[in-house]
Amino acid sequence: MGIATDCSCPICGIQPENVAHLFFECTYSVECGTAVLKWLSFSHCKSGLNALLRWVQRTASSDFRRRVAYTAIAAIVYHVWKARNTCIWQLQVPSIQKLVKDIQGDVKYRVQHLISKKVSSSDLLWFHSL
Numbered sequence: 001m002g003i004a005t006d007c008s009c010p011i012c013g014i015q016p017e018n019v020a021h022l023f024f025e026c027t028y029s030v031e032c033g034t035a036v037l038k039w040l041s042f043s044h045c046k047s048g049l050n051a052l053l054r055w056v057q058r059t060a061s062s063d064f065r066r067r068v069a070y071t072a073i074a075a076i077v078y079h080v081w082k083a084r085n086t087c088i089w090q091l092q093v094p095s096i097q098k099l100v101k102d103i104q105g106d107v108k109y110r111v112q113h114l115i116s117k118k119v120s121s122s123d124l125l126w127f128h129s130l
């Protein structure tokens, strides 16, 4: 039909766009994910959703911190998807700093509204220090 589609990643424009690349391999996504996980005191960032989830499962020091990390991973995927769409429809790439700040705000907002009374005082202190 004469419609040309560009299959490259709209953010970096280098690699083909697919789920693995967009969310876990693109330099933009990796930098965002690394910054957010570092903010939560997770020092390494694994590639791929399953590897990342297993790694958080093994390394989180408490169930609460594990749940916060899972919330952050969901927020990273959501915000990278939004950034991808902003690239396509508005021809702008949101800065990594803005994306990280938006993710941090969303994680804090979501978790604050779901904190149970069973969370330890050390975990509460950790969360409120974020």
Ligand SMILES: [Zn+2]
Pocket (backbone or CB within 6 Å): 009, 010, 011, 012, 013, 014, 015, 021, 022, 026, 027
């Ligand atoms: Zn890319």
